[in-house]
Amino acid sequence: GENVEQHPSTLSVQEGDSAVIKCTYSDSASNYFPWYKQELGKRPQLIIDIRSNVGEKKDQRIAVTLNKTAKHFSLHITETQPEDSAVYFCAASTNYQLIWGAGTKLIIKP
Amino acid sequence: NAGVTQTPKFQVLKTGQSMTLQCAQDMNHNSMYWYRQDPGMGLRLIYYSASEGTTDKGEVPNGYNVSRLNKREFSLRLESAAPSQTSVYFCASPRGARTSGSITDTQYFGPGTRLTVL
Numbered sequence: 001g002e003n004v005e006q007h008p009s010t011l012s013v014q015e016g017d018s019a020v021i022k023c024t025y026s027d028s029a030s031n032y033f034p035w036y037k038q039e040l041g042k043r044p045q046l047i048i049d050i051r052s053n054v055g056e057k058k059d060q061r062i063a064v065t066l067n068k069t070a071k072h073f074s075l076h077i078t079e080t081q082p083e084d085s086a087v088y089f090c091a092a093s094t095n096y097q098l099i100w101g102a103g104t105k106l107i108i109k110p
Numbered sequence: 111n112a113g114v115t116q117t118p119k120f121q122v123l124k125t126g127q128s129m130t131l132q133c134a135q136d137m138n139h140n141s142m143y144w145y146r147q148d149p150g151m152g153l154r155l156i157y158y159s160a161s162e163g164t165t166d167k168g169e170v171p172n173g174y175n176v177s178r179l180n181k182r183e184f185s186l187r188l189e190s191a192a193p194s195q196t197s198v199y200f201c202a203s204p205r206g207a208r209t210s211g212s213i214t215d216t217q218y219f220g221p222g223t224r225l226t227v228l
Binding site: 006009034036042043044045046049089091096097098099100101102103 | 141150151152153154155158160166168169200216217219220221222
């Protein structure tokens, strides 16, 4: 079955710098790759997603890239702000399920 | 339009007790999902219902049962709670109909139920 690995587990960056979180997946049939943000004590919320027919997608300070050959995708956050502090999860779709990475805790240092 | 709602928000059980977690969505979505979230392990799928009248096992179904009561409601039951079931439980419902057998759109999550089993 599908397996999703996410790195790093914790990422600390200076406010204003960029942050990159990477995920790898195992099932070449997966065709949808969302990223969710979860603030402490709250529910996960979608921040950006990408489908397998697209290599890159951008939404203001957030971008996602997908390399189908290598089976990995990455989340890029530029000009980080304090409100970006949260846990970020990647996922990959297979059949009717999303398989989730273990999460990355992003810490923004003032 | 409340989206996805869950009850209760918090629950403490003793080992062996039973309970049902309730979930409802008012977005007219076909699919509904139950996840559990444990520290450092992300979200793991317990059961899902791709459409009214169908349910299927996910990654970690043991110790749980589900009922898709109607299109709006999907409940999760713990028949005999165990300490290993201490977790935060999220119900979710993805936008869009089933297409090509995959989830390819936003999942809307409920606020979660924090369950502790002593």
